[in-house]
Amino acid sequence: MEFTQIDASVLEISKPVSVPLTQGNVRKSMGIMREIAKAQLGAEEPDKISAADQDGETAEIKQTIAGLDAQLKIFDDxxxxxxxxxxxxxxxxxxxxxxxxxxxTELAGSIAAHILGIADTQPTEDDQKSNGQ
Incomplete structure (x- = not known):
């Protein structure tokens, strides 16, 4: 499993905190980034902001929120x-x-492949050679 080291010295924790890069932690991180972006936008519902507020920074924040919403939907789905x-x-x-x-996603793909009767195998070395890879 992969980990990232977080500098938590602001909390008076002297050593970096090792955090696993699990999908649960990634999803939580996307969720908090979305909430921070919404707070920066100054509204709980960014789609209700008037067209007059569509300066470059506001548009960028709204785009960030939309991207995070899409990613969170994929996680949830x-x-x-x-x-x-x-x-x-x-x-x-x-x-x-x-x-x-x-x-x-590999698990979900494997489940779907089995249900749909699609081969769920990795290409062999011969397959890769025949495809010019």
Whole structure:
């Protein structure tokens, strides 16, 4: 598992804090970035801001919020799909937060491939050679 080191000296924590790069932490981070962007915009609902407020900075913040909303929707949709199709228990659902988003999307893709009868295999060395890779 990958980790990032966070400087938390402002909290008087002398050593960097090691934080795992799980999809749960990434999703939480996107959510807080969206809320910070909304606060910078000065409104809880950025889509209700008048056209007169559409200066460059405001437009950039709104674009950031829209991007984060789209990414959070993907996280939620993939999580919901895996939970629903596999009928995960609450305990199993909590474990989803401990894997990376890549692992989650690979799992969702594998589930979908099996259900749809699509081959869920990695290309062999011969396949790669025949494709000129």
């Amino acid at each position: 993939v999580n919901d799909y895996v939970i629903d199709v596999l009928k995960l228990t609450k305990h199993q659902q909590q474990k989803l937060d401990d894997i990376t988003f890549t692992q989650l």
